[in-house]
Amino acid sequence: MGTLSxxxxxCGGYVAGSEALVTHLRHTTPGFIYSVGIPPSTAAAAVAALERLRQDxxxxxxxxxRAARFRELAVKAGLxxxxxxxxxxxxxxxxxxAATALDWPTGCAGAG
Incomplete structure (x- = not known):
């Protein structure tokens, strides 16, 4: 399984496996029971991103x-x-x- 987002x-994600596995998951897991497949435009965006990665x-x-640098700076800032x-x-x-997360943009030192 993996994430497209x-x-x-x-947006969304995928599960790759045997037909039996995918059918079982589709019919028994809450995330699949109340959801729908991704729209064609979302699938096209993921395919375009894969093509871009192949090109470069x-x-x-x-x-x-960039993620390593962000992690380094976040830890240094005490996050x-x-x-x-x-x-x-x-x-x-x-x-x-959740309340702190929602307030983060205005409650964080130096934000704004």
Whole structure:
């Protein structure tokens, strides 16, 4: 399984597997029962992102370097980046609760 939103600037995700596995998941997991397939425009955006990555493989290295720099600066600023590791382009900033997360843009020192 993978994500299209974080990896390819699209939306949604995918599960690859046998027909039996995919059918079982589709009929038994809450995330599939109350959802629909991704629209063609979203699938096209993911395909276009993959094509762009094929054309310029250095883009992935650039994204990893930027994520590492963000993680470094976030930790230096005292932010909690959870279990994020070098090599991952997804770097969370854990605020502790929903209210703090919602207030973050206005409640954060230096924001604005």
């Amino acid at each position: 974080k990896a390819l600037a699209s 493989p250095a883009l992935a290295a650039t994204a990893r370097a 909690n980046t959870g279990l994020s590791e070098d090599g991952s382009c997804v770097v969370p900033v854990i605020t502790g609760d």
